[in-house]
Amino acid sequence: MAELTSLPEAVAALVRDGDAVAMEGFTHLIPFAAGHEILRQGRGDLELIRMTPDILYDQMIGLGAARKLVFSYGGNPGVGGLHRFRDAVEHDWPRPIELEEHSHAGMANRYAAGAARMPCAIMRGYLGTDLAAIAPVAPMTCPFTGEQLIAVPALRPAVSVVHAQEADRAGNVQLWGIPGVQKEAVLAADRALVTVERIVDELTPRPGGVVIPGWVIDAVAEAPGGSRPSYSLGITDRDNEFYRFWDKLSRDRDEFTAWMREHVLDRARDAV
Amino acid sequence: MAELTSLPEAVAALVRDGDAVAMEGFTHLIPFAAGHEILRQGRGDLELIRMTPDILYDQMIGLGAARKLVFSYGGNPGVGGLHRFRDAVEHDWPRPIELEEHSHAGMANRYAAGAARMPCAIMRGYLGTDLAAIAPVAPMTCPFTGEQLIAVPALRPAVSVVHAQEADRAGNVQLWGIPGVQKEAVLAADRALVTVERIVDELTPRPGGVVIPGWVIDAVAEAPGGSRPSYSLGITDRDNEFYRFWDKLSRDRDEFTAWMREHVLDRARDAV
């Protein structure tokens, strides 16, 4: 059953050095506040898993918190590249980073297999690409048609972190809008932390609402504005200007570090 | 793009003798009106596919419309057996019927594979049961862990028929309440027919609403009350008394036949 707790307590209880951590949210509902709290608590040596690393993982990689990145698209959506990610890969700054990369379809199927506690998923893809040589995939033959398929290994994060619009006092969570792979990420993980815009007495079912029952979640923490500069549909708007600003700021190591210190590390919590 | 048409026209255009027909709806939203129209039009030699044959397939089997049944649970939910189904299997009346049976999990994964146009799905199950000997399943080994898994072949109905609460004039369909495998059945089929309680100018997104875009549906036909004695959540109630009545009526071949003639075959359409 989910415990309602503060974000610092939830992170302290659930995220450990060296963990494989999946923080999901497909453009929408990216759990920035939780990621920043992980940085403030100095967690390191993490295996960061996320289909689209986005600015959040750019920040975590830039501060050296990640030893490995598992991903499928490391760009700043609609803007360009992620400069801290590039700097880590191209110049090992601030530390070398191991990459495990897939296609979106591969990552999505890997999460779905993890949520089903299956060891792998089968799909079509990878064949004929150079991804097949660098990603941990394996050929598989359909026993009925003989067609050659591809197996991808399940993703089983030690801890998954997602952000949602609301939770009730029993820790049942509801999110709406673009659902991404958040449910799969929560169900694939050994431990799950959900931050929410607000705690309500009772969840009112919403169009497009995805409910994750509290009994498969370990901790729920209130974090209003906790997906900024991403957004929580109906509550906050995507800060497209910040995504453009980040493209400039993050090109410079010192400016990046100073900004992170001032806006993330030296604060007790994220400003809202 | 879905054509809005009458139920007789839709059935005439989409359902052919000998077809593999999936009519889905898990307890909820069972497409009785469409099934009855198929019977009125005299379609025969069908391969009927449905997780839970329920009273609808009991009626179709009892009138000799099916040469084969693909299913996972052939009971009258909460009441007992299906007497026409039993009579066909036990006594070849009114004709012998070929069975292909699975577990629910197997059928659900087969539909999902069909919706994804994959040749098969992998799962755990069947091993150690006598189902493994009679169902078309095959062993498969996970290439990463060596675990023995089971592959089930995709379901690809020639035509799928489902019932929903509403559609707009472009044929976009919305259903809510227990969603079953209806979306998978529609997406797995070559042709799809959806009956609806009502046509509306615009779909209003609902809590729990599942929208199937009109461009993956061939025909939408208005059929108010078209899921009775099953139900359409929020519009009609499940007629539990009819399910109990059916248990008595359907034990006798003549009473069954007379009832079907009076209430289904000799009518222009279902009474509502």
Place this chain on the structure above:
Amino acid sequence: MSAASANGAATAGEVQTVVAARRLRDATSVFIGVGRPSTAAILARMVHNPGLVLVYESGTIGAKPYHVPLSIGDGELAQTADAIVSVPEMFNYWIGTGRVQVAFLGAAQVDRHANLNSTVIGDYEHPRTRLPGAGGAPEIAGFCREVVVIATHSTRTFVSKLDFRTTVGHGDDPADRTRLGLRGLGPTAVITDLAVLEPDPDTCELTLTALHPGVGVGEVREATGWDLAVASTVAHTPPPTDEELTALRELLNR
């Protein structure tokens, strides 16, 4: 606890339901079909465990029915559920993963290792009685954390050899579940209208461990189609309390 009295003595079926409900006192979640298992789970929510999460294979998670549903897809289940999911999701993400703690299952035949038949009586190709079939049972029994079988005690049901093995309980020996990749504990109890049978920890053979009020060992052994083992100490099921029986009868009269 005082024995029931106010509304007359408990029937064997009522005792069975009450005993099944007690089994859910500390459970977080239970998977149920319709009939007595569903009644027992709703009763457990009324008298023992108001937070118990009911999961039905129709896709409703956390349903809070006021009435005993006739079908697993009744509207009341959908309207009171915390979440409703598709059938593929139900089996892949919820049942197959062991997230559900206890599953209640019925069957037409049960053998000494708690394997179940719900497919046919007689030969598969030419059955004497065609039963409904597997439904969700094989994967439910395979992967929920533990299984409780609910069945009426008679030699028709408790047979030395199944006509068809629809669902693996403990297979042929204690190593079978592991060998087959089944992940839950399998059946931990069979609750009948006469008694409770539990698998022997070493052999997984069902053993009489508790007698319901007024039932003797001989009666149970006679109603069992094999030479039923009896535990060295056989417990006596505490009779239904007033609270249990009143709640059960109220529930069935709703």
Place this chain on the structure above:
Amino acid sequence: MSAASANGAATAGEVQTVVAARRLRDATSVFIGVGRPSTAAILARMVHNPGLVLVYESGTIGAKPYHVPLSIGDGELAQTADAIVSVPEMFNYWIGTGRVQVAFLGAAQVDRHANLNSTVIGDYEHPRTRLPGAGGAPEIAGFCREVVVIATHSTRTFVSKLDFRTTVGHGDDPADRTRLGLRGLGPTAVITDLAVLEPDPDTCELTLTALHPGVGVGEVREATGWDLAVASTVAHTPPPTDEELTALRELLNR
């Protein structure tokens, strides 16, 4: 059609967008990422094909954006969509099945068989430039019914050999897609800011088939990193109409 005039001559980028939009005149559905492909698809809905279904990999099906979205997950896409699905469903039920008719894709490198690189420039282990990576491109190009590549024409992009093959266009020869189990037609056109290239029906090698207004064959060949084949008849792209250009500029100013 009269050439645009009211708002000044069309830029090369505007021509590219307009040509891409025209390609969707008769399409039922289009899969798009952000940037120029998204602009072109929204423009097509404005001027050619109001019923065109826009599908974004974020899970929105039938989005009707008024603005050009910055990201594929902008709120406006979710708020105007006919349906929103999870990412696993998007790839398994929608992209992987060929339900979507046309896909617009970009890339950092394109080779003569329209294979694409969006992973690295230089060596994979020690890249000169680390690019974002595959995203949805491999399966989108593999399984949508046809693919239109949108790229800026330069020898940096149009290379004789990819540094990394992220996405199969036509592979190494015309039999490759079938051999690899890829089900769509693959790239049917590459629309650049200078010209349109199409695969030769026999060899699948990209061939210059149309020149945008004011562009010559030599200029296109110089901007291509291999010895670009030229069709026996090269068409001339009709310049953007007033309606197209006005709509495009209005869209970008919203």
